[in-house]
Amino acid sequence: MSCLASLSAPLELPAGVTLANRLAKAAMSENMADDNGAPTDELVRLYDRLGHSGAGLLISGNVIIAPGGRTETHNVVVEDDRHLLELRRWAAAAQADGAKLFMQISHAGRQAPRMVTSDPVGPSDVPLVGMAGLFAHPRALGPAEIEGLLQRYVNTARVAMEADFSGIQVHGAHGYLVSQFLSPLSNRRNDEWGGDLAGRMRFLLQIVERTRATVGPDFAIGVKLNSADFQEGGFSLEDSMVVAQALEAAGIDLLEISGGNYESPRMMGDGAPRRESTRRREAFFFEYAEKMRTTVDLPLMLTGGFRTAAAMADAIDSGAIDLVGIARPMALEPELPARLLTGQAQAAADIEPKVGVRLLDNMLQLAWYQRQLTRMGDGLDPDPKLSNWGIVARLLGSDLLAIVVRTLGRPPRDALAARATGRAR
């Protein structure tokens, strides 16, 4: 089959939601809500544009179930139906041209930064290693709080359905709360929510089962899951397979495979030169997806590293995956899916902004791409020439860099350090 034919084939999810093709915009936190957590005109404008991108599926950036679980100060927060009108406008703009919009629902747990909360929660009181400047020490959730959070996930999903989203995606990857429950490194509980894998995955399964019971069979439920955390003693590939089987039995519609967390940010690649097999297939977690395919019979989406139409089509043709997830390239070239599907483009631009300091570069990468989303929200085109140092200066302006400097315990660059120390006090 030609590249174009494989990528253009529609995909029907078990809930009956049909995606027009095999290209999906993966979640990218937009940080574009107002001070009350409501979607803004800028967010609607961004999704109006992405709605004409040609992608069959758009997954929103994380939408947070409780204010203390934000990943950034201006995430959309959905606790009840107070933002229903704005959410409806968002869903309508995104889906006007036939794309389906899923709301990614999330809670950051111990990865909620100090800017958001001084009292982050997690399954256990295990802090992130080496990041005390950015994240306060987490408190272990009590059983009643866990029940309360489960109810919030379900509420948020119900509101998404009422706002005419086509589905939700539970963010179970990247070290956020669900992923903290899954990992034996961050979940040291010995009650029913911890211990063996059956206990550690109970939180995720309860979210899925209770959500399904509330939204019925025709609303799509997806989960983004780590193939592994890539940490010794952490959530492993074997664990991931078992969780995937349990999710299949619970009746999810789509499993997106990613990997890593804030301590081990492999979702963006590992920074090392890619292994030959990975380079050929581009996708960071392709081998994991192949193994996952032998384990479950679910629609699988793979995200991380895809840049060429040929590699995307190969991945679909191999049978290992059903949907190609694309994040950064869509922030830079929002019409990329349409151009790939019509043969106008063979590959995405691949820009990795860097200033040469590891922790700073991880943040720069996110901030640089998020800035492109902001530009589109403002009605502008993305700017591939956006200055790395301009973005660093913005981070400085938000006090974030000062916090990073404290975290690192040493200045990244002399010139920056002089400015940052003044702010760190």
Ligand SMILES: Cc1cc2nc3c(=O)[nH]c(=O)nc-3n(C[C@H](O)[C@H](O)[C@H](O)COP(=O)(O)O)c2cc1C
């Ligand atoms: C600016 C930015 C924000 C992101 N926010 C989220 C998010 O809210 N939820 C999520 O699951 N992944 C998030 N990601 C990770 C992406 O979904 C994706 O897994 C990662 O960028 C690798 O895919 P890519 O190589 O196509 O960019 C974000 C990535 C970027 C660049």
